[in-house]
Amino acid sequence: MNHQFNWAVLWEYRELLLAGLKITIQLSSISIVICTVLGIILGIMRLAKNALVRLFASAYVEFFVNTPLIIQMFFWYFALPMMLPETLRFWLWSHNYEFIASVIGLSIYTSSFIAEAVRAGIQAIDKGQREAALSTGLSGFQTMWYIILPQAVRIVIPPICNQYLNLIKNSSLAMTIAVPEITFQAQAIESYTFRGFEAFTAATLIYISLTLTVSFLMSRVERWASKGQRAVVA
């Protein structure tokens, strides 16, 4: 091996890396918010009394869990606009549509995994909790909001955290539809300088610091959500 490392190119192209980091953070955080909301709604829908609602939610989950994310991204980016009226299509294309399409792709894909976690979390709560809450006169919605979900949150935080980490890593697929995020920029630096090792090492380290930060934050959230339950021997 006689490769001469030149880490200076990273400093030289720091603007690109920082711009990529900014896009990755934007893409991931917007998608995390949307997929969480969608996932909770779908998880509850999978347990609905109405069979039609249940069927819809199950079909949604099965469909998006069982198709590759990159195909879904291509669909949202290349296929969907073709179904739209021409003016809307051109409007989208001139308004950063690749970013919007990747948010849609990441959110919907991840929401179907989160829905499964939420469903399992709700089912893990003793049905006596629901009965006790209903017996005091709380409505079905209030029971879900004040009693079931807060307890389910504690259970579903670890699996949901895993999905957030997957989402951050999966956001690298957005480069395939020309979103200039971290992987895209690392690729760009490689093609400008032929310094692939340095560029992708930088991208790797950036992803690791992002995911470790999210893991840390989620463990704090988990501690907060477990108040009461951890007090057993206090």
Place this chain on the structure above:
Amino acid sequence: MTSHQQSYISVCPHCRQPITPSDERPSLEVVQADSAPAKPQRNGEPIISFRQVNKWFGKLHVLKDINEDIYPGEVVVIIGPSGSGKSTMLRCINRLETIQSGRLVVDGYEISNPKVNITPVRAEIGMVFQHFHLYPHKTVLENIMLAPMKVRKIPQTEAKSIALELLKKVGIPEKAEAYPAQLSGGQQQRVAIARGLAMRPKIMLFDEPTSALDPEMIKEVLDVMKALAREGMTMVVVTHEMGFAREVADRVLFMDGGSIIERGTPEHFFVNPVEERTKAFLRQIL
């Protein structure tokens, strides 16, 4: 007492009509045994009325032609072997179980009609479960305050003073800020009773409230229930505590195989039961 609290007590939450004195709910004050008011006589309409009620779990016929009237102020104790349908009958009263045929009227609502919204009826019925079912993520105080604040829309400060008063009544005011997991079983059950009372219900349902407790904790829960009975609360109690039934019940129902086999005063029931099955049951447990 603030003026707001006053209006909350004296106006019916459903029809917004002032409540006449005869409807007045039991006060929150701790009533000493010797100063307890006399038991109200059976008067007027029953507050719970079963007519030809039937229920199946799949093919299993768990309630068979139940007919029973329970009047305001009565303490009715339901006993019987396990699987006899007593808990199911109790759970029908606030529609935790639905019935398949017959008529069930509670507090003037025909709850056997699936179109009747059960939520306002449940607000008038407190329920205490075998396994307490306190909310583990909320403090004792929050457990008690939740329903009054969210259902009755009582302001937080007032809900808190109601909750503290109830905790005093059940004898554990010092546990207000504790979480359920920090309490003993008996304490948890007393909090559960306080949670049920916080809505100032007209009826309290008890589903084997002492069955999950260690023997030394049973008394503290029964004492709270006895005090409640003396205040004139309408109570329906499923229990295996024969001492409680004998001492507190106005009437005892004996169920077996989904039917009410025998009913009567505790004296009738424990001293000269008529039915063979009742006698057999009593021989086994007494």
